[in-house]
Amino acid sequence: MENTRQQEFLELINxxxxxxxxxxxxxxxxxxxxxxxxxxxxLQAFKGFSRFRGDSKFSTWLYRVALNTIxxxxxxxxxxxxxxKESQTFDDxxxxxxxxxxxxxxxxxxxxxxxxxxxxxxxxxxxKEIADITGMTSNNIGVKLFRIRELLSExxxxxx
Amino acid sequence: xNDLKELWQKSNPPKADPEFALSDLKLLQERxxxxxxxxxxxxxxxxxxxxxxxxxxLILLFSIPEQWFQTLIFVVCxxxxxxxxxxxxxxxxxxxxxxxxxxxxxxxxxxxSGMKKAISTVEYxxxxxxxxxxxxxxxxxFSLEGQPDLVLKNNILMVxxxxxxxxxxxxxFWLARVLNKRAFGRYIKEIxxxxxxxxxxx
Numbered sequence: 001m002e003n004t005r006q007q008e009f010l011e012l013i014n015x016x017x018x019x020x021x022x023x024x025x026x027x028x029x030x031x032x033x034x035x036x037x038x039x040x041x042x043l044q045a046f047k048g049f050s051r052f053r054g055d056s057k058f059s060t061w062l063y064r065v066a067l068n069t070i071x072x073x074x075x076x077x078x079x080x081x082x083x084x085k086e087s088q089t090f091d092d093x094x095x096x097x098x099x100x101x102x103x104x105x106x107x108x109x110x111x112x113x114x115x116x117x118x119x120x121x122x123x124x125x126x127x128k129e130i131a132d133i134t135g136m137t138s139n140n141i142g143v144k145l146f147r148i149r150e151l152l153s154e155x156x157x158x159x160x
Numbered sequence: 161x162n163d164l165k166e167l168w169q170k171s172n173p174p175k176a177d178p179e180f181a182l183s184d185l186k187l188l189q190e191r192x193x194x195x196x197x198x199x200x201x202x203x204x205x206x207x208x209x210x211x212x213x214x215x216x217x218l219i220l221l222f223s224i225p226e227q228w229f230q231t232l233i234f235v236v237c238x239x240x241x242x243x244x245x246x247x248x249x250x251x252x253x254x255x256x257x258x259x260x261x262x263x264x265x266x267x268x269x270x271x272x273s274g275m276k277k278a279i280s281t282v283e284y285x286x287x288x289x290x291x292x293x294x295x296x297x298x299x300x301x302f303s304l305e306g307q308p309d310l311v312l313k314n315n316i317l318m319v320x321x322x323x324x325x326x327x328x329x330x331x332x333f334w335l336a337r338v339l340n341k342r343a344f345g346r347y348i349k350e351i352x353x354x355x356x357x358x359x360x361x362x
Contacts, residue, residue: 006182014179021177040194042180048260065260068267071354072194100170107168113357116264122168135265136358149164 009049013042016059020045023066026108026119037070044069056132060125064133067116099156106155110148117141118148195347196271199278200255202343206282207247214240217296228312229296229303236292246285254278265358272351279340286336290329298324 013020020041028037045065052061107118113134120130127145131138214237221233254274259267298321302310311317 010180010182017177017180039184042184044260051261061261064263067264068260068262069194071264071268071351072196072271100167103164103167104171111357111360112354113360122165124165133263134358135263135267152164 005049009046012058013045013062016062019059019062020066022123023063023070023119026115027070027112037073040073041066041069056129060129060133063120063125067133071112102156103152106152110151114144114148117144118152121145195344196255196275199275199344200251203247203251203255203278203282207244207251210240210244210247214244224303226303226306226309228309229299232292232296232299236289236296239289239292243285243289246281250278250281265355268351268355272348272355275344275348275351279344283333283336283340287329287333290332291325294325294328294332295321 020038024034024037024041028034045062048065052058107115110118117130117134120133121127125133127138127141130136130141134141136144217233217237217240221230221237224230224233254277259270262270299311311321
């Protein structure tokens with residue numbers, strides 16, 4: 001019984017493992033820290049899996065667990081140093097040859113909550129689903145998304 | 161500017177992320193390093209130590225037949241029992257389980273309020289224990305010498321005991337606060353920053 005449940009969890013988690021890696025890469029810097037966080041998300045997902053009843057899509061559930069796990073950890077000093085270095089580099093860079101890389105860079109530099117909202121939006125989640133994951137209202141998500149998109153356009157036009 | 165979603169997909173090409181295996185699940189540590197779980201573990205350890213000391217105090221209570229000492233040790237035992245019961249209450253009410261799959265806002269609110277309440281209640285409830293523990297510690301050498309009454313009969317020793325209480329009680333409280341702040345302060349601040357971001361514009 002236990003093995004069946006484990007097997008079911010493994011099949012689901014492997015089918016959606018990109019979610020874990022994407023979220024962890026966006027929020028955690030440093031190879032070792034990322035590996036640790038992937039393990040932590042896996043642990044929390046495994047522990048919470050018995051409560052997953054299939055009311056929402058597994059990917060929505062997994063996003064919630066992954067984001068909650070990441071946000072329940074303190075950002076290490078090292079992360080800050082890396083982030084500061086990246087910000088300094090960004091100030092110096094005015095010529096982005098790759099628009100996609102530039103977008104990723106600007107999104108990575110947003111504050112944590114806005115980063116989460118825009119990422120979920122770009123991953124194809126509806127405002128209602130994002131509201132379900134974050135705990136905000138759909139209207140609030142709509143307003144925030146509008147402002148984040150404006151901000152990103154402004155930043156990208158600036159460097160164009 | 162191209163469509164953001166299209167660009168996002170380009171910036172995030174599908175990668176060959178390694179698959180998880182059954183052995184990964186077996187290797188998973190049961191212990192989480194999250195500060196929430198660290199606080200939980202520290203409170204559990206605290207409760208175990210308190211139970212251990214309660215046992216020692218009970219042995220002292222029955223092995224040293226000095227009335228004053230026994231009265232104080234009895235009060236200490238009572239406060240330890242109350243402290244242990246309170247720890248268990250805090251563990252159950254605030255640090256029992258994290259709603260891993262709830263919405264982020266409610267998760268962060270639970271995390272922040274649970275930790276703040278747990279830390280402050282533990283700090284303040286300890287104020288009741290410090291004076292008794294300090295007094296018992298002060299009287300212990302005299303009791304072992306068979307002269308616990310000496311403190312009560314000697315005004316100078318009573319003044320010294322009073323001054324010790326006046327100095328050590330707030331000092332212990334302050335020390336506990338500093339240690340808790342060092343251990344969890346920055347983390348709680350980060351959670352509050354995240355909660356503020358929910359209400360902020362870009």
